[in-house]
Every structure is written in structure tokens, then in C-alpha cells.
Amino acid sequence: MATQTQLLQAIANNQGNYGGSSFGEFMRTKPPTFATAEEPMDAEDWLRIIEKKITLVRVREADKVIFAANQLDGPAGDRWDTYKEAREEDAGEPNWEEFTTAFLDNFVPAAVMRMKKNEFRRLWQGNTTVQEYLNRFTQLARYATRDLADEEEKIDKFIKGLNDELRGPMIRQDHDSFQSLINKVVRLENDRKVVEHNRKRRLTMNRPPQTAPQRPKGTTSSAWRPTVVTTSRPTASSNFHRPVTIQNRAPAPNQATTGSVRPESCFNCGEYGHFANKCPHPNKTPIRTGANATAIHGTATPAAGRDLFRTPQTNRTATGFGRGQVNHVRAEEA
Structure with a gap:
């Protein structure tokens, strides 16, 4: 790294002798650095940008690799240093073609390229919008350039991945260009959204309003609560836990029978x-x-038993069986 820095400094100081652009002019174009890439195409994009900036400032062929390698950072810089050390000593300095080949082999592997190509071939819209589907289509199409030889094949592939309600109308139409197809399908999607919104609004307007239970007069909203009537059934057939209903109903005078009070x-x-x-x-x-x-x-006669629950005993020999009377007592009287 120290040798490379000295070489860059020498190039910047003696640029006039080389007849090309200086390292300072190259850096003024603000070339991006590269450390790692989540997507393979991110590495390819970086390499394409570096090539444009090198061409813009007319960097000499011998200086292209030095300028580009200076923008490698982190893992990418370590990989380039390892690659250079593995080269033979008499191989000389790597040229631009060797640099691009080694860079693409490390950061754009062929296996990943095939995976991205298959993903593009299986691409369909699904639950995404047309704009989201277009963005993904454009991103993955770069991995399958041979599948899109011309504009017509590109249009057919895009229509094939649309949802059913959008694909049908687009198949029956002629499209002058890919951009013309995009404009038509975006308008169709927007029209369908408007129709669906109006349909839901009409359903909401035609729905009968839900009325709340009326509140008695003179009560506030915080104090009043609607009466909730609940019914319960015994869970078992046994009569032991069955609730007993007591009716406080006095018999009418004309309903009295013999012996009743x-x-x-x-x-x-x-x-x-x-x-x-x-x-x-x-x-x-x-x-x-x-x-x-x-x-x-x-x-x-004295009663048998104790406390309140005792059985009266009468002198049956003298008076015979006595006549008993049962009193009906209401719950309020008890």
C-alpha cells in the first residue's frame, strides 16, 4: 500500500511527462469507493462508473488499474491485495482487462448470476403494484440480457408477469414500445382502483345505520348502562344444585280451602x-x-327435639289426632 501511494504521488507530480490526466483530476470527479455488495449488480455498477470516470479524464492505460484499485476499501481491498500476492513475480503489473476479470470473478460469481436469471424468468406481479413490479423487472433484466433480445420480447415478458385483470386487456392491444405498454397498464390499474373505491363507498352509504339502545330520560351517558339479561342452565341433571324459584304470591280470598289460613x-x-x-x-x-x-x-304435650326445629306431641288418647294448620308466609312478612 505504501508503494502504491508513492506511485500515485509520483504520477501526480510528474503528470506532464506522461501526457495523460493526473490523479488529482480523477479524484475531482468523486469516484465511488467499493467494499462489498449485497447484490452482484452493485459491483458491476461500481465498475461501470469507474470506467466512465477514467475515460472522462483520459487516464493513461498504465494508470487505470492504479487509480481504480485505490477506490477499493475494506474486504474488496483485501481481496485485491491477496490476488496480487498470488501472482507470479515476473508477471509484471496487471492491466485493466486482468483487473476487471478478477473483480467480476470475486464479486459477480457465475452461480449467483444464474440464480438471478432464473428469478427473472419466474418473476410475476403478485400483490405488488405495477410500479413495484416494473422496478423489480428492470433490476433483474440485467442478469438475463440474452432473454430480451429486442423490444418485442421485452414487452411479451412484462405482460406475461402481470396479474390476470391487467394481463387480459394488455394482450388484446398493440403496443408501439415498452414505454407505451407501461403507460397503458398504469392507467388501467388506476382506473380499477377508482372503480373499486366507488363501489365500496356505495355499499357503505346503502348500509342501514346501527342504532344504539335508547337511554332513559334524566340519566347521563356515563351513569346509564343497558340492561343485559343472561340465562343459565344447570350443567348436571342432578336436582341437588338446581336453583329453586320462590314465588311470593298470596292466594286470593276465594281460593282458601279447608284447613288453610x-x-x-x-x-x-x-x-x-x-x-x-x-x-x-x-x-x-x-x-x-x-x-x-x-x-x-x-x-x-311437650315436644320432642330441641331449639326451633321440634315436633309437637299431642295427647292422642284424650283428644285423638289434632288438626294441623299450615300458614302461608310471604317473603316480605318473613
Whole structure:
């Protein structure tokens, strides 16, 4: 590298003796540097730009490789140094043809070129726009120049890769040039987008509006919530976990049967109009069991059991079986 730098300096100082352009004039054209390439064509583009700038400033044939190699950086510069060291000592300095061949072999391999060519042959539009498809078509066409011998083959290949709704109208037309084809297919794509947009807008306008549930008067939007009614079913057939519905419904007066007690009647005598604590018949002793009470007419004996849940025992020998009464108590009264 030091020898190469000294040589470039000598060329710049003694340019008048060579009859060609100086290294300073070449650098004023701002030639790009090259380190590595993600796409093979990036390396080929760099080489093409360097050739144009060398021709522009009329660089001598002996100086072309020196000027171009000075723009190699990073991995590309290391590869060029390795290539030069592997050459025979008496081979002399490499010329421009040797430089371009070695550069393309390292950064534009033939295997990658074949892959790109096959990718171009399988290219189709898919979900991309016409402009995106055109950009990819132009990029990959450089790897398959022999497949596009003339303008007609280029037009046929581009139409073949279009989507069905665009390919059909383009096949039925004549195209003067490739650019004429591009203009027609771009206009057709735009017209289809406008038609589709108008169709969706009409569907939206014709759709009935969705009404929200009405809010009661006097309530704010933050405090009001619509009533949600949910129903549930028992998951098992067993009656153990089945919910029991209690209906608080008092029977009508004319529906009373023998032995029943009307609501709010006396627990002692069963008559309507007073309670047990003011009953005019104190000889009837009420016995209460749980929340309900059963009035037993006759002489009562001590009850078996304990607490509220006890069974009344009557003197059956003296009075016989007593008559029981069941009181219906509403949930509000309980």
C-alpha cells in the first residue's frame, strides 16, 4: 500500500511527462469507493462508473488499474491485495482487462448470476403494484440480457408477469414500445382502483345505520348502562344444585280451602282480623316450628327435639289426632 501511494504521488507530480490526466483530476470527479455488495449488480455498477470516470479524464492505460484499485476499501481491498500476492513475480503489473476479470470473478460469481436469471424468468406481479413490479423487472433484466433480445420480447415478458385483470386487456392491444405498454397498464390499474373505491363507498352509504339502545330520560351517558339479561342452565341433571324459584304470591280470598289460613290471620285460632297475642281464644296454645307456625287444637304435650326445629306431641288418647294448620308466609312478612 505504501508503494502504491508513492506511485500515485509520483504520477501526480510528474503528470506532464506522461501526457495523460493526473490523479488529482480523477479524484475531482468523486469516484465511488467499493467494499462489498449485497447484490452482484452493485459491483458491476461500481465498475461501470469507474470506467466512465477514467475515460472522462483520459487516464493513461498504465494508470487505470492504479487509480481504480485505490477506490477499493475494506474486504474488496483485501481481496485485491491477496490476488496480487498470488501472482507470479515476473508477471509484471496487471492491466485493466486482468483487473476487471478478477473483480467480476470475486464479486459477480457465475452461480449467483444464474440464480438471478432464473428469478427473472419466474418473476410475476403478485400483490405488488405495477410500479413495484416494473422496478423489480428492470433490476433483474440485467442478469438475463440474452432473454430480451429486442423490444418485442421485452414487452411479451412484462405482460406475461402481470396479474390476470391487467394481463387480459394488455394482450388484446398493440403496443408501439415498452414505454407505451407501461403507460397503458398504469392507467388501467388506476382506473380499477377508482372503480373499486366507488363501489365500496356505495355499499357503505346503502348500509342501514346501527342504532344504539335508547337511554332513559334524566340519566347521563356515563351513569346509564343497558340492561343485559343472561340465562343459565344447570350443567348436571342432578336436582341437588338446581336453583329453586320462590314465588311470593298470596292466594286470593276465594281460593282458601279447608284447613288453610288466610294471610295475616291469627296463629292461635286461624281467624282473620287479629294476631295471636290478642286472640280472644287463649285456650288454644300455638306451637311454632321454625319460621312458620302450626296451630294445634287440643291439649298439647311437650315436644320432642330441641331449639326451633321440634315436633309437637299431642295427647292422642284424650283428644285423638289434632288438626294441623299450615300458614302461608310471604317473603316480605318473613
